[in-house]
Amino acid sequence: MEYTIQKLASLAGVSTRTLRYYDEIGILKPARINSSGYRIYGQEEVNTLQQILFYRELGVGLDSIKDIVTAPSFDGAKALREHREKLLEKREQLDLLISNVDKTIALTEGRITMSDKEKFEGFKKKMVEDNEKKYGKEIREKYGKEKVEASNAKVMNMTQEQYEEVTALAEQIHNTLAEAFKTGDPASELAQKAADLHKQWLTYYWKDYSKEAHAGLAQMYVDDERFTAYYDKEQPGTAVFLRDAIHIYTGKKI
Amino acid sequence: MEYTIQKLASLAGVSTRTLRYYDEIGILKPARINSSGYRIYGQEEVNTLQQILFYRELGVGLDSIKDIVTAPSFDGAKALREHREKLLEKREQLDLLISNVDKTIALTEGRITMSDKEKFEGFKKKMVEDNEKKYGKEIREKYGKEKVEASNAKVMNMTQEQYEEVTALAEQIHNTLAEAFKTGDPASELAQKAADLHKQWLTYYWKDYSKEAHAGLAQMYVDDERFTAYYDKEQPGTAVFLRDAIHIYTGKKI
DNA sequence: ATTGACCTTAACGTTGCGTAAAGGTGTATC
C-alpha cells in the first residue's frame, strides 16, 4: 500500500505539515519521490510513523526520537529511562509545589507567615538538584539503595490484607505524630508511641529490623529534602521531630 | 526589602532574562528604576512573581496570567484552591505518563533481548492490553497501584531467557495442575508439586517470597473473579483447588 | 586606573509545528 502525504496524514491523524517537517528534520523520509515530486510513503514508513507518534505521546523530544528510529541498534530503553528520570524529577517538583500551595493557602488565612525564601521553595528546582548532588549520592551510599529498592519489592509481596494493614498503620502514625508534635517533646509518651508504630510499619517493608537502620532512616528523613517535604507537609518540623523521637526510641544516633 | 534583578531571580529560581521578559510583556514591572536604569523590585513584586510562577507551573499562558495578576478584584485563596486541584490533576497525569513509560521500557528491553519478535508482540499485547485495559484500573484501586507498578517493574527487568523460563514454568504449572485436579486431592503429591512450581513461578515476579504472601495470593485467586475465571477456564474448581494446595503447601491459611 | 561583578538594550536561536503565499499537477467536466 502506498500513500500520498495527505493519505498518510489522515491515516495517522497528523497534519501534512507535520509529515513535511518530519521529512525536513530527517525523522521520516518518504519511501520515494514520484515524477512530479510528490512524496510517496510505503508500509515501512507507516510503521516508523507509528513509532514516532508513540514516543511523541510519551513526551519524548523529536531529536531523541530521531536517535531511536534512525539508529537501528539504538538503546531505546536507555533513552526512555532518562526520560523517566526527568518525569520523576518533574513529579517531585510538583509535590513540592503542592505543599507550597498548601502553605500559601494557610498563609492567606493568616495561620502562618512565610518568608520570601519559603515562598519560592516549590519552584527552586535548582536547589533540589544541588541538594541531590550534594547529599543524594552520599545518602544512598550511606544507607544503601538496596534497602530502598528492596522495600519496593516487599510491597508487592504483600497480600491485600497486609496492604490494608500497612495503610491503616501509616495513617495511625500520621495521626499520632501530629498529636505528638503538639507536645513538642520527642521523648513524650505519644512521640514514643509514634516511633513504635513507625517501627511496626517498617517491618512491613524491611525484612529484618535493626535499631541502627531505623535510626539511620530517621536521619534520612531529615537529610533528604524529599522525605522532609513529605513529613513536613502539614507541620514544618515534623521530620526533625520524628527523627528525634526515633533516635530516643532506638537509643541510637547517627 | 528591595531586590535587584539578580537577587530576585535567584530568590525565585528564575533567570534574569525571564524577569526582563516579564517586564517587557508588562506582566511584572519593577517597583522603580534607579538612577542608573537598574530594575528595583519590592515586596509587592515578590508576591506577584510568586503568583505568576504558580500559574506558569500549571501551564497557563503568560497572557492569561497577565489578566489574572492585573485584575483588580481577585480572590486569592479561592484561586489557590483551584490551583491545588489542578496540580493534583496534573500529578495524576504525570503518574499515568510515568507508568506508561515504565511499560514501554519493559517492552523495549524485551525487544532487544528477545529474539522472537512475534513472541514479543504477543507479550506486549498481553501486558499492555490485558493487564492495563482490563485489570489495570480496577486492580489499581483494589490492591493499590504501588503493587501493580512494582510488578510491572519486575516484569520489565526480565531477560529473554527469564521470560522463556517463566512461560515454560507457567505451562508446566498448568499441566501439573490439570493432572492434579483429577486426583481431587489438594494434598496429593501432584498437587503439592503444582504448588511448588507455583512458588517458583512467583519468584520471577516477586523479589521476596514468603509463605504468608503466597497463601494470600492463593486466596486472592479465589476471591477475585478475574483470577478465578482464568484458572477455572478449563476445569471449574481449579482456582479453589490450587488455593487449597498452596495453603497445604505453605501451611498457612488466610 | 583597572578589575570584576553587576546592570542595560538589542537581536537572533530554539521546538514543533500552523499558516499563508505562490505556484505546479491530475482528473473531471463543459
Next chain:
DNA sequence: GATACACCTTTACGCAACGTTAAGGTCAAT
C-alpha cells in the same frame, strides 16, 4: 481545449517563553 478543483510542491514568517551571545554602561574595591 478551457476551466474548475483538489491535490501536491517549496519558501518563509509566526507562535511561546524564554536562552544566548554581543556590545556596552555602572559600582565597589583594590
